[in-house]
Amino acid sequence: MPRPLIGVTLDAGRAKPGQRTFAVNEENLRHPSSLTLQTVQPPRVRVALGTVLASVPVPTAAPAPVPTLQTENGATADGGR
Numbered sequence: 001m002p003r004p005l006i007g008v009t010l011d012a013g014r015a016k017p018g019q020r021t022f023a024v025n026e027e028n029l030r031h032p033s034s035l036t037l038q039t040v041q042p043p044r045v046r047v048a049l050g051t052v053l054a055s056v057p058v059p060t061a062a063p064a065p066v067p068t069l070q071t072e073n074g075a076t077a078d079g080g081r
Contacts, residue, residue: 006031012049021046 007030010022
């Protein structure tokens with residue numbers, strides 16, 4: 001059974017590099033609907049933001065080959081995919 005998650009979403013879309021303080025409140029707090037927010041401590045979170053100097057592509061692995069099965073009469077099948 002999955003555990004209920006509680007999380008905060010911070011909108012840093014217009015933030016600039018450096019330290020920034022974000023409010024933590026009902027609008028940006030995700031929680032199970034069976035819970036209600038009573039208090040947030042601390043009510044603000046300070047984060048340090050930087051800039052990305054370069055974007056490095058991450059190589060992806062080639063898909064695994066599909067196994068080919070051969071039946072007694074010589075016909076082939078795609079391995080059940």
